[in-house]
Every structure is written in structure tokens, then in C-alpha cells.
Amino acid sequence: xxxxxxxxxxxxxxxxxxxxxxxxxxxxxxxxxxxxxxxxxxxxxxxxxxxxxxxxxxxxxxxxxxxxxxxxxxxxxxxxxxxxxxxxxxxxxxxxxxxxxxxxxxxxxxxxxxxxxxxxxxxxxxxxxxxxxxxxxxxxxxxxxxxxxxxxxxxxxxxxxxxxxxxxxxxxxxxxxxxxxxxxxxxxxxxxxxxxxxxxxxxxxxxxxxxxxxxxxxxxxxxxxxxxxxxxxxxxxxxxxxxxxxxxxxxxxxxxxxxxxxxxxxxxxxxxxxxxxxxxxxxxxxxxxxxxxxxxxxxxxxxxxxxxxxxxxxxxxxxxxxxxxxxxxxxxxxxxxxxxxxxxxxxxxxxxxxxxxxxxxxxxxxxxxxxxx
Amino acid sequence: xxxxxxxxxxxxxxxxxxxxxxxxxxxxxxxxxxxxxxxxxxxxxxxxxxxxxxxxxxxxxxxxxxxxxxxxxxxxxxxxxxxxxxxxxxxxxxxxxxxxxxxxxxxxxxxxxxxxxxxxxxxxxxxxxxxxxxxxxxxxxxxxxxxxxxxxxxxxxxxxxxxxxxxxxxxxxxxxxxxxxxxxxxxxxxxxxxxxxxxxxxxxxxxxxxxxxxxxxxxxxxxxxxxxxxxxxxxxxxxxxxxx
Numbered sequence: 001x002x003x004x005x006x007x008x009x010x011x012x013x014x015x016x017x018x019x020x021x022x023x024x025x026x027x028x029x030x031x032x033x034x035x036x037x038x039x040x041x042x043x044x045x046x047x048x049x050x051x052x053x054x055x056x057x058x059x060x061x062x063x064x065x066x067x068x069x070x071x072x073x074x075x076x077x078x079x080x081x082x083x084x085x086x087x088x089x090x091x092x093x094x095x096x097x098x099x100x101x102x103x104x105x106x107x108x109x110x111x112x113x114x115x116x117x118x119x120x121x122x123x124x125x126x127x128x129x130x131x132x133x134x135x136x137x138x139x140x141x142x143x144x145x146x147x148x149x150x151x152x153x154x155x156x157x158x159x160x161x162x163x164x165x166x167x168x169x170x171x172x173x174x175x176x177x178x179x180x181x182x183x184x185x186x187x188x189x190x191x192x193x194x195x196x197x198x199x200x201x202x203x204x205x206x207x208x209x210x211x212x213x214x215x216x217x218x219x220x221x222x223x224x225x226x227x228x229x230x231x232x233x234x235x236x237x238x239x240x241x242x243x244x245x246x247x248x249x250x251x252x253x254x255x256x257x258x259x260x261x262x263x264x265x266x267x268x269x270x271x272x273x274x275x276x277x278x279x280x281x282x283x284x285x286x287x288x289x290x291x292x293x294x295x296x297x298x299x300x301x302x303x304x305x306x307x308x309x310x311x312x313x314x315x316x317x318x319x320x321x322x323x324x325x326x327x328x329x330x331x332x333x334x335x336x337x338x339x340x341x342x343x344x345x346x347x348x349x350x351x352x353x354x355x356x357x358x359x360x361x362x363x364x365x366x367x368x369x370x371x372x373x
Numbered sequence: 374x375x376x377x378x379x380x381x382x383x384x385x386x387x388x389x390x391x392x393x394x395x396x397x398x399x400x401x402x403x404x405x406x407x408x409x410x411x412x413x414x415x416x417x418x419x420x421x422x423x424x425x426x427x428x429x430x431x432x433x434x435x436x437x438x439x440x441x442x443x444x445x446x447x448x449x450x451x452x453x454x455x456x457x458x459x460x461x462x463x464x465x466x467x468x469x470x471x472x473x474x475x476x477x478x479x480x481x482x483x484x485x486x487x488x489x490x491x492x493x494x495x496x497x498x499x500x501x502x503x504x505x506x507x508x509x510x511x512x513x514x515x516x517x518x519x520x521x522x523x524x525x526x527x528x529x530x531x532x533x534x535x536x537x538x539x540x541x542x543x544x545x546x547x548x549x550x551x552x553x554x555x556x557x558x559x560x561x562x563x564x565x566x567x568x569x570x571x572x573x574x575x576x577x578x579x580x581x582x583x584x585x586x587x588x589x590x591x592x593x594x595x596x597x598x599x600x601x602x603x604x605x606x607x608x609x610x611x612x613x614x615x616x617x
Contacts, residue, residue, distance in 0.1 A: 011539055260379055287467075321466060322425075324464045325464050325466050327427075327448065328460070328463055328464055328466070329469075329477065330447070330448040330449040330452070330467075331448055331449075331452060331458050331460070332452065332474060332477045332478050332520065332524070333449055333452045333453055333478065333524075334449055334476060334477060335447075335449050336447070336449075339449075342469060342473075342477075343466060343468075344465060344467070345468065346467060346468025346469040346473075346503075347467060347468050348468070349468040
């Protein structure tokens with residue numbers, strides 16, 4: 001299905017392309033089933049090359065589908081806070097609409113890039129992602145900024161609907177700057193037998209990042225896996241979290257978080273699992289490394305069991321790099337700095353779940369580049 | 374034979390405790406020596422001192438490696454000069470795989486060679502695992518040996534290569550260490566000596582009371598220790614020294 005915009009990403013300025021590559025968005029569009037690219041509040045392209053896979057701007061989708069009444073603002077509450085209200089106040093909503101038709105599987109991942117190109121820009125996007133029954137959808141989203149820009153605001157509302165026996169793997173890489181504030185607001189609904197996998201990577205400094213995606217497992221056997229890898233540097237304040245409501249028997253939720261804080265960064269790592277029926281499984285694993293005196297990590301794992309016969313657990317460990325690990329690597333020839341960097345890389349190297357091999361390689365490459373300390 | 378390692382009149386302290394005192398030791402290229410000593414004699418501390426681990430303070434004496442004074446060098450510089458160690462209890466590191474460690478030991482080692490070497494030590498399935506995480510005693514020691522084989526150091530130090538290893542693994546390890554040492558130099562530190570059933574060493578020393586109290590034919594010394602214990606062995610050697 002082809003959409004209205006046809007700008008070639010290969011024609012983008014070199015610096016934009018380079019920034020996009022660093023968040024997993026390939027302007028050559030090789031091995032991608034579709035692309036979406038938004039600079040500031042302008043949608044440059046929204047297209048799919050695979051039948052049964054729709055990529056539209058949210059604006060076009062609202063027009064085409066009579067306002068998307070079953071979906072638009074149905075997962076996220078527009079009155080939740082000042083940021084959702086700001087997004088809801090946009091007369092022409094930006095962002096993307098992605099949908100896979102029943103039974104369709106994306107051959108290659110879809111990619112979406114949200115790019116801030118103007119100093120002080122307030123970018124607001126509203127994304128709607130739907131995997132129809134039995135379909136399988138892979139998306140990589142990169143949010144980034146022009147290398148010359150220091151300040152900005154990014155508000156991203158994302159609403160996910162994973163239908164019966166469908167799956168969505170959503171990998172998001174953030175790459176901001178020291179004076180940028182970021183407020184994603186994400187809610188997903190997962191039906192019977194559905195799987196939602198979300199991977200989040202943020203390795204660059206940011207002024208203030210606050211995200212707390214919430215997943216409702218509504219149908220029997222629905223599953224969510226949430227992985228996050230956060231590296232807080234300079235004066236970054238990063239409040240990340242993940243919340244899952246387990247509302248049906250046989251549902252399971254797993255949250256794996258890695259956080260490294262250095263310089264004067266403050267990281268809050270939240271995890272909240274709410275078991276509402278018997279026969280559910282939930283697990284939170286949070287590991288943190290604090291590398292400097294002025295940095296801090298606050299891990300807040302919460303388990304709420306509202307019925308009998310549930311399996312809920314968490315493990316959280318926050319500390320420093322063990323000297324014996326550094327020495328072990330030095331005894332193999334690395335300098336103290338190289339050993340420290342290798343340990344941090346290894347620490348953050350979570351096996352991001354459900355990624356196609358090619359995408360995994362790309363993410364590994366991004367991690368290696370960003371963490372070449 | 375040229376000198377590979379020379380330790381002159383070493384006094385080693387850990388905190389306020391003196392571990393080695395008046396310690397002399399020379400190892401020549403091509404030698405495969407074994408250092409015996411009772412628990413707590415300072416054998417592992419000796420290895421950490423040779424490696425230059427912080428906390429192991431050389432308060433007197435010098436360590437020379439391949440003719441160069443390394444007493445003040447950081448650990449990785451010593452390793453670059455050709456020192457390699459098989460540790461007794463190495464730490465597990467999450468997120469760093471055995472295959473990556475081999476690449477640290479020998480930058481650019483081909484995946485084929487890494488796979489072949491790992492197979493020889495029954496470690497094929499361990500290449501993709503986080504180093505030492507959940508490894509058994511024998512697996513740790515085989516993985517340490519694999520790293521030494523990858524590194525090919527001028528001098529390999531083996532710290533208790535048979536501790537915590539079941540008998541079957543001791544034989545496999547011993548035979549592999551022996552094969553490695555055929556063309557290389559090494560110093561094996563051991564409390565028990567069982568692994569020496571499978572390794573041909575050229576010389577044995579006994580570390581006791583902070584220094585080397587005797588040095589000579591490995592079979593004879595091991596026999597003495599087995600029959601009389603360390604104390605008995607030391608008495609005999611001290612007496613012999615007195616007679617001189």
C-alpha cells in the first residue's frame with residue numbers, strides 16, 4: 001500500500017542521514033518494509049513497500065479512517081498531564097499510523113524516524129500502531145536531533161493495539177542532546193495470545209527524559225517483554241519505567257532494565273507489575289551501575305498481587321564495577337580504562353528480545369559506537 | 374639459557390601482613406617449574422605480585438621479566454610484555470563472552486581458530502556464554518587454559534590449575550597443559566601436586582615461610598612432601614642447607 005508522501009530518504013542532507021543511522025533508521029531503506037520520516041512537524045515520507053502493511057501519517061490515517069474512533073486517544077488519556085494535553089491540542093496531529101492486516105508478517109522491519117532540526121523546537125507526535133489478528137509487526141523507531149541543536153522538547157504519544165495472536169516488536173533508540181526534554185506517553189493493549197515486545201535504548205545525554213510505558217494484558221495468554229538499556233551521562237535526569245497490568249489468566253510480563261549512571265546523572269528505574277487474576281507470571285530484573293560520586297540510581301521495583309496463586313518476583317542490584325573484574329581484564333592485556341569500558345558495554349548488552357538478526361547487528365553496532373568510551 | 378623471570382630479594386606486603394620476605398627466584402626460558410607450598414604460604418600472592426595487582430605491595434626487592442624491571446609497571450603493561458595467568462578463582466563478568474575474552478587475549482584471533490581451540494578443551498558451547506558465569510570448577514580451569522593458549526605468553530603462570538576440579542578433568546587439563554608447555558615456559562603453583570601426574574616439569578621449588586626453601590628434582594621433592602608433609606620436607610631441606 002502506497003501513501004501520499006514519496007520523498008526519497010537517500011536525498012536527505014548527509015548530517016540528517018548520519019544522525020538517522022545512529023538510531024537504527026537506514027536512509028537507503030534496504031531491508032526495510034516501510035519508512036516514516038518526520039522532521040520537526042513536517043512528515044517527509046510515510047510509505048510501505050509490502051502489501052498488507054500500512055504506513056501513513058497519523059493525519060492521513062485520521063482522514064482515511066474517519067477519525068480512527070476505536071483507536072485514537074483510546075489507550076492514552078488525553079487529559080493525563082500537560083504533555084498529553086499539549087499533544088491533544090494539536091489541530092493537525094503528526095506522527096505515524098502503522099498497521100499490519102490480519103495474518104500478515106512484516107518481511108523486513110518498518111522504520112520510523114522522528115527528527116528535531118530546529119533549535120528550541122517542540123515536536124509533538126501521536127502514533128497509532130495496530131497489529132491485526134495473527135499478524136506480526138516489527139518496528140524500529142529512532143528519535144534524534146540535528147547535531148548542531150542543543151535544546152528542544154519531544155512529546156510522543158504512542159497507542160498500541162495488539163490483537164488476538166498477533167505480535168509487535170517495537171525497538172526504540174533515543175539520541176538526544178543536553179538541553180532536550182523528552183516525554184513519551186505510551187500505552188499498549190494486548191489481546192488473547194498476543195505478544196508485545198518493547199526494547200528501549202538511550203545512550204546519549206538528555207536534559208530530562210521521563211517515560212513509563214504501560215501495557216494492559218487483556219486476553220488469556222497475552223505476553224509482554226520490556227527491555228531497556230539506559231546510559232545516563234553529564235547532567236541527564238532520566239526517569240524510566242515500565243508498568244504492566246496482568247488482567248487475564250496465563251498472562252506474563254517480564255521487565256529487564258539496565259542502567260548506568262556517570263558524571264552527575266540521575267536515573268530512576270521503575271518497574272510496576274499488577275497481577276489482577278490468578279495464574280499470571282511477572283518478573284522484574286533491574287541492574288544498575290553507578291560510576292561517579294555525583295551520579296545516582298534509584299531502583300523502584302513494585303509488585304502488586306491482587307489475587308492468590310500468582311507468581312511475581314523481582315531482583316534489583318545497584319552498585320559499582322567490581323575491581324576484580326577490571327583486574328581480570330587487565331591481566332588479559334586491557335588498560336584500566338579499556339577494561340572499564342568493556343565491562344560497561346557488557347553490562348548494557350542485554351539480549352534485546354525478538355530482534356531479527358540484521359536489526360540486532362545494527363543495534364549492537366550502535367551500542368559499540370556510542371559506548372566506545 | 375636466558376632468564377625469563379628474576380625475582381630479587383622480594384618483600385611483599387598485603388596490608389600490614391608480610392607475605393614474602395627475602396624471596397629469590399629465577400626462571401629460565403624453556404623451563405617448566407612447579408612451586409609447592411602449604412595453604413597460606415603466599416603462592417597466589419606471589420602470582421598477584423608478579424602481575425602487579427594493587428594491594429600487593431613490593432616493599433623491597435625487584436621483579437625482572439625478560440631483563441626488564443617490571444616492579445612498577447601496571448598489570449596490563451606486564452601482560453603485554455608476555456606474562457599470562459591461569460587464575461584460580463577468576464570473577465564472572467556479565468555481558469563479556471568467552472569468545473570476546475579470547476579476542477582480548479589475542480586481538481584478531483580468527484573465529485575458526487577460537488572454535489578449534491575451544492573444541493580441544495570441550496568448551497565449544499561456552500564460547501557464547503558470559504565468562505565464568507555459572508561455570509563449574511573444571512570449566513573455569515579449562516576456560517583459563519584456553520585463554521592462555523590464545524594468548525601464547527612468553528611465560529604462563531598457572532595458579533592451582535587443579536583445585537576444585539574432578540579427577541577426570543584434572544587428567545584432561547594436565548594433558549593439555551603438558552602439551553602447551555612442550556614449546557613454552559611455565560610456572561605452576563600447586564598445593565596438592567596431583568596434576569603433576571600428567572605434566573612433565575623440569576624443576577620444583579618449595580615456598581615456605583615467605584621464601585623459597587628448596588629447589589630441585591620435582592619427583593624427589595614431591596615424594597618428600599607426600600611422605601613427610603610440608604613441615605617434614607622443609608626440615609630435611611633446611612638440614613641439608615645447614616650441612617652445606
